[in-house]
Amino acid sequence: MAEYPPFAVTADLVVLTVRADELSVLLVRRGVPPYEGAWALPGGFVGIDEDLPDAAVRELAEETGLPEPAGHLEQLGTYGHPGRDPRGRVVTVAWLALLPDLPTPVAGTDAAAAEWVPVTKVARGRLAFDHDRILGDGLERARAKLEYTPLATAFCPPEFTVAQLRAVYETVWDTRLDPRNFHRKVTGTPGFVEPVGRSTEGDRGRPAQLFRRGPATVLHPAMLRQHR
Amino acid sequence: MAEYPPFAVTADLVVLTVRADELSVLLVRRGVPPYEGAWALPGGFVGIDEDLPDAAVRELAEETGLPEPAGHLEQLGTYGHPGRDPRGRVVTVAWLALLPDLPTPVAGTDAAAAEWVPVTKVARGRLAFDHDRILGDGLERARAKLEYTPLATAFCPPEFTVAQLRAVYETVWDTRLDPRNFHRKVTGTPGFVEPVGRSTEGDRGRPAQLFRRGPATVLHPAMLRQHR
DNA sequence: TCCCCTTTTCGTCACTCAGACGATAAACAC
């Protein structure tokens, strides 16, 4: 293999969650050059004998301090512009993770200081490397996938109400949705959600039925939003 | 960078076209080990100073012998299982290209012997490396994208008729579509196609209006197919 | 206990859109 150009390969993560009615991304503050002191996506180098998804899962566990709880993880894309890392030729495989709001603070084992940052507060052009663009692509992917997959449930705990699910859509899309039409849509789309059989108690208003995510992988019909 | 594990990075291409009413993929026969004599996706190593999209465009031009004509090119995904290449740790960034049927044979400059192979004739498990899986992912992506993007026009020449566009959908999806409903749908979706103002002549039947692709990047409403 | 407020859940109506299919238009072959 010595005859082929040597690259370094990293795995970077766009980890999204919904907390306090805001879509937030997990960021770390870099403690070493380059971009020392700047915010960056969590990530790290892939081991020479390590599979790519394994590296993503490992980084996710290290940064969140949780042994791969619920949630969703998928490959987002690969970024390898020659000048993106001043240390040399580094190609990064970016991953998109969607998690329910974590009860534990995430400044866990390995990372210097991981923090949830509302995506509206991430200043454009402020992230290290090309992480600004990667984050943008991740947000776009997440917003699009809510339309035609049941992935919004990845932001919810194992059991949730229709209103919680609606709050996810409203937060990620930054829109308002009619509660009555949304309820009809969600409960009427086969395989989207399944009733648990119990209800909430102690909240304001009428108790709501609890659901868990259904077996569907794509939504038919889709949850369309206004594209203009 | 010597402290980081060295990877080789390649760019592999899933190049699709529609010819003779069949969805076909561009394959090369490997002339050197490993997998000598087996069919494989075209591709090659990324230069140490070469950007990833540039490598894909270069490989595409080399294999098709055409200087990036019309068509569409997008990143498909990255595959890097540790055992996928017996020569060492090779990570490949796969790209999906959709081209109109090329008038010239493609056994052009660089490739040993590039050939269009109907995807129905590609035996499962017969391709080198993990190219079987990459091809499968590419086909799935292409079929899905015809639903909600105007990408079917990438399979057509610059000017085309509604019937030609319908043939693309029917070939890629392997279904029959009603010509009257398809015509209404295509001409009624804003930005999908634009009339050129001229018509075909010399074919059988009534001459058909010529169209070119419109400015839309997503289709509203989408061209839905039956998913069951 | 009785109102008031909140939230969930069910219904209704009008409109859009897709599938099924009839009918007409415009070429060519004979």
Next chain:
DNA sequence: GTGTTTATCGTCTGAGTGACGAAAAGGGGA
């Protein structure tokens, strides 16, 4: 002309959605 082929337009019906009314089911305070 007649027949054949293909393109294009129209009509009807059922499904799905947005807008919105109304009832159900809890809690809190007078």
